[in-house]
């Protein structure tokens with residue numbers, strides 16, 4: 001075994017970047033590409049992956065440290081073969097390209113100079129080096145034909161699955177032709193616009209080699225946090241920006257601030273050039289919201305909770321929230337404010353299901369799985385979702401369409417020491433109870449070890465939050481938007497149930513179903529819930 005020193009890789013010149021999360025602990029085993037750290041500059045968050053697999057011997061930095069290329073992260077006892085081939089001091093591969101673009105040195109925009117006429121020339125501005133990203137979607141055009149732009153003004157916003165980035169104008173001038181549209185896939189070299197460039201600097205510019213002024217800053221990631229090291233529960237199924245928000249004209253720092261405030265930028269009016277939203281606009285917007293006591297009294301705005309000096313009343317301890325906790329809180333808040341929740345309660349009679357589960361106990365042991373009520377709930381929910389497509393759907397962000405899903409992927413809330421996460425089980429309707437039992441146990445284990453990948457938490461159609469193993473008689477779960485419903489499961493209790501002539505002791509499972517009343521009405525919910533109860537009461541129905 002060799003112990004190697006793992007250092008911060010090339011951050012593209014970005015020194016003094018803050019460590020916002022250390023994803024490993026001493027003694028942890030890591031696989032190559034597992035995240036070691038999350039760094040955050042004022043423009044982007046980036047993960048530093050492990051270059052090799054091994055065991056963490058000692059960690060050399062902490063959250064809050066300011067780091068740069070070459071700083072030691074940790075000592076890693078690397079696995080056998082890898083160690084033999086490796087030098088003693090190694091750096092991880094450069095951080096994810098889409099994340100690092102913010103920290104990369106300015107990349108020259110590709111500029112074609114077809115003609116020089118008098119003091120003016122026409123130039124084709126192309127997508128610069130975007131860190132190897134191919135086929136990145138154009139989500140926003142920031143200019144129109146005829147617009148006058150200053151050097152550095154954004155031309156387009158590109159968005160990959162990892163980050164959004166703006167491509168700024170390399171020159172001041174007038175946009176003559178737009179060569180790209182929203183929805184197009186762009187790569188390095190894709191033509192964006194033709195510009196009429198005016199001015200002395202251009203007159204001396206050699207046609208083949210653009211002058212220094214022609215250099216465009218690297219595209220700036222706006223939402224580089226889309227790959228958090230510790231995936232969040234509701235962040236597990238991140239919502240795309242609303243259609244309106246996609247048309248917003250704002251830079252990365254403003255978008256980041258808006259996310260921190262939990263604000264939809266589409267609601268903010270920009271005061272910058274051509275309506276660009278600047279930080280001051282956000283501050284003014286938030287200030288106006290909180291300084292609207294009259295409106296708040298009417299219920300038209302949210303009255304802020306006053307700050308209290310708790311120390312006045314006794315000893316206190318202040319602990320910062322984890323990143324996961326903050327993300328979950330923001331997502332819960334967003335869902336609670338945006339979705340009109342209705343929660344319906346019922347008890348499912350699972351006496352027979354429990355008898356069957358008890359019969360299966362030995363076989364479960366032989367198979368090495370634990371057969372809890374959860375796989376049955378997943379299976380029954382999948383059947384009820386198939387039979388009630390409105391529950392297996394999402395509202396489009398603009399609220400104009402329902403998106404029906406022809407797959408049944410169900411998320412399950414998992415309580416972990418770091419916070420709540422919601423891994424998603426794919427194609428629940430096609431899996432056996434044994435498969436579901438094994439998969440839920442495996443996902444819950446990985447969740448608790450913080451080994452889930454963002455993809456493990458995406459694509460859910462519906463969520464089950466089971467507190468049955470913990471206790472309680474009922475609760476109102478918050479919908480994991482953009483899903484439209486969530487099932488809460490509480491602790492099974494034996495209750496007397498009247499069978500027409502006598503009370504019988506029955507095993508009753510308390511269920512609560514929260515649904516988005518914009519997408520689902522009460523009758524739909526009643527039908528879904530009744531069917532779910534029938535499926536759980538008589539699991540033979542799952543075969544029908």
Ligand code: CAO
Nearest residue numbers: 372373374413414415444465466467468469489490491492
């Ligand atoms: N009623 C009574 N007992 C129940 C039950 C129920 N509804 N559901 C599970 N149990 C029992 C199980 O059978 C098991 O019993 P044994 O140990 O005797 O076999 C025990 O409770 C513990 O079960 P479990 O929690 O290990 O397994 P699970 O499949 O029920 O749940 C998981 C797995 C990952 C969902 C769970 O561990 C968990 O994290 N739950 C919390 C989810 C959460 O935080 N939700 C809130 C989100 S909103 O804030």
